[in-house]
Amino acid sequence: MDRNSRIFVAGHRGLVGSAILRRLTEAGHTNLVIRDRSQLDLTDQAAVRAFFDREGIEHVILAAAKVGGILANDRFGGDFIRDNLLIQTNVIDAAWRGGVKKLLFLGSSCLYPKHAEQPIKEGALLSGPMEPSNKPYAVAKIAGITMCQAYRRQYGFNAICAMPSNLYGPGDHFDPETSHALPGMIRRFHDAKLAGAPTVTLWGTGTPRREFLYADDMADACLHLMDHYDSEEIINVGPGDDIAIADLAASIRDTVGYPGTLTHDLSKPDGHPRKLMDVSRLFATGWRPRVSLEEGLRRTYGWFLENAASAHPPASKQAAE
Numbered sequence: 353m354d355r356n357s358r359i360f361v362a363g364h365r366g367l368v369g370s371a372i373l374r375r376l377t378e379a380g381h382t383n384l385v386i387r388d389r390s391q392l393d394l395t396d397q398a399a400v401r402a403f404f405d406r407e408g409i410e411h412v413i414l415a416a417a418k419v420g421g422i423l424a425n426d427r428f429g430g431d432f433i434r435d436n437l438l439i440q441t442n443v444i445d446a447a448w449r450g451g452v453k454k455l456l457f458l459g460s461s462c463l464y465p466k467h468a469e470q471p472i473k474e475g476a477l478l479s480g481p482m483e484p485s486n487k488p489y490a491v492a493k494i495a496g497i498t499m500c501q502a503y504r505r506q507y508g509f510n511a512i513c514a515m516p517s518n519l520y521g522p523g524d525h526f527d528p529e530t531s532h533a534l535p536g537m538i539r540r541f542h543d544a545k546l547a548g549a550p551t552v553t554l555w556g557t558g559t560p561r562r563e564f565l566y567a568d569d570m571a572d573a574c575l576h577l578m579d580h581y582d583s584e585e586i587i588n589v590g591p592g593d594d595i596a597i598a599d600l601a602a603s604i605r606d607t608v609g610y611p612g613t614l615t616h617d618l619s620k621p622d623g624h625p626r627k628l629m630d631v632s633r634l635f636a637t638g639w640r641p642r643v644s645l646e647e648g649l650r651r652t653y654g655w656f657l658e659n660a661a662s663a664h665p666p667a668s669k670q671a672a673e
């Protein structure tokens with residue numbers, strides 16, 4: 353992509369899309385195309401086709417999707433499969449029809465089989481039974497990956513697929529009910545601090561290990577892949593290391609400045625002991641993350657205080673005990 357390339361960032365108001373927009377702007381790109389949902393609903397096939405026919409888009413980064421944590425996936429599975437199938441099918445097909453040169457589609461580490469060998473290599477996709485809790489989301493996303501691969505083979509369309517790890521950063525969703533684990537913890541420690549609650553309770557033992565990549569590093573990796581990766585093989589994008597949930601919680605507690613203690617509710621399940629992707633394929637292309645977890649948490653909490661802290665009622669019962 354050169355500085356004048358006409359690039360459509362789909363989902364530019366989301367966690368990943370907003371970071372991609374920041375990164376492209378920083379890198380001097382001047383011909384960026386963005387549309388919010390009220391201007392272009394990506395589930396509307398006719399509108400998406402007309403958009404690509406009209407706009408002369410050259411590159412697409414598809415960061416629009418219906419995304420959420422375990423609870424949201426469980427409650428709104430119908431929305432997750434419908435919206436994701438519609439968005440990705442409309443955008444990938446219309447982009448190809450509209451003569452787009454290259455498209456980046458985003459999968460997720462949670463598409464891999466529940467018992468995939470650790471660290472998870474790209475070849476593990478579809479090699480075993482999937483995690484049931486996010487099946488509608490995962491099935492839709494795997495269809496998107498397969499569509500990219502099939503369009504490449506049949507039509508020569510240069511569509512690539514990245515598999516991000518857990519992501520966090522400015523622009524994330526902090527609702528304790530529907531958010532991912534890390535922003536949910538930020539919200540809970542923050543609410544507990546305001547409420548003067550003596551302790552915050554974590555589910556399980558805190559020993560499971562998970563990986564987290566800062567959104568701006570993810571954006572940087574997306575640009576790197578647009579410039580340096582052309583293959584039908586999916587490619588993992590992550591930090592390359594992981595952290596125990598209890599250590600993550602302690603880091604968040606320190607970042608938030610919560611003076612209370614952390615306790616564990618051992619009646620709650622732990623989930624998988626470890627979820628870490630093998631990122632050797634990505635690292636072999638020369639890319640490395642730049643933002644440490646401590647720095648990323650500091651920036652994310654700063655953004656939360658300015659933009660999201662007052663967006664929800666304080667100190668729910670679940671947040672502080």
Ligand SMILES: NC(=O)c1ccc[n+]([C@@H]2O[C@H](COP(=O)([O-])OP(=O)(O)OC[C@H]3O[C@@H](n4cnc5c(N)ncnc54)[C@H](OP(=O)(O)O)[C@@H]3O)[C@@H](O)[C@H]2O)c1
Pocket residue numbers: 362363364365366367368369388389392393394395414415416417418419435439458459460461515516517518519520523524525532
């Ligand atoms: N967050 C993670 O931890 C994570 C991990 C792995 C992979 N990913 C992948 O990364 C991508 C981006 O995720 P994210 O975390 O940035 O999600 P996000 O913060 O929820 O942002 C999604 C964006 O998509 C837009 N969108 C949704 N439905 C739309 C529609 N019908 N028409 C137009 N725009 C629509 C949203 O617009 P509104 O602002 O109007 O809602 C929002 O801007 C997704 O493909 C996701 O699967 C994310």
